[in-house]
Amino acid sequence: MPRKLKTHRATLKERRESAGMRRHRMSEGRPNAGKRGYGGTWRKARRWKLRRNPICEKCLNGGQLVAASEVHHIVPLDEGGTNEFENLMSLCRKCHARMTKGGKRSG
Numbered sequence: 001m002p003r004k005l006k007t008h009r010a011t012l013k014e015r016r017e018s019a020g021m022r023r024h025r026m027s028e029g030r031p032n033a034g035k036r037g038y039g040g041t042w043r044k045a046r047r048w049k050l051r052r053n054p055i056c057e058k059c060l061n062g063g064q065l066v067a068a069s070e071v072h073h074i075v076p077l078d079e080g081g082t083n084e085f086e087n088l089m090s091l092c093r094k095c096h097a098r099m100t101k102g103g104k105r106s107g
C-alpha cells in the first residue's frame with residue numbers, strides 16, 4: 001500500500017508555518033469596517049480640520065485669536081451635511097456651546 005506519509009507531514013509543517021505568518025500579517029493590517037457619519041471618517045476629518053484651522057473661526061471674526069478645540073458641522077449630518085472641509089467650522093468650546101444651544105434664538 002503506497003502511503004504518502006512524508007509528503008503529508010511536509011504539508012502539515014508548511015501549513016502551520018504559513019498559517020502563523022498569515023495570522024501575523026492580518027493583525028498588522030486590519031481592514032477597518034466602513035462606518036458612516038460619526039465614525040472613523042468624522043474623526044479623521046475633525047482632526048484634519050483642527051490641524052488646518054486651529055483658530056476658532058467665530059472668535060476670529062470678532063478679531064480674537066482663540067484656539068479651537070471643537071469642530072462644528074455647518075450643515076448637520078442629519079440634514080444631509082458632509083464631513084467635507086467646507087461644511088466644517090473650527091470653534092472654541094464657548095462658541096460651539098453657543099451654536100448648539102441657541103438654535104433659533106439669536107444673541
Ligand SMILES: [Zn+2]
Pocket residue numbers: 056057058059060066091092093094095096
Ligand atoms: Zn470662539
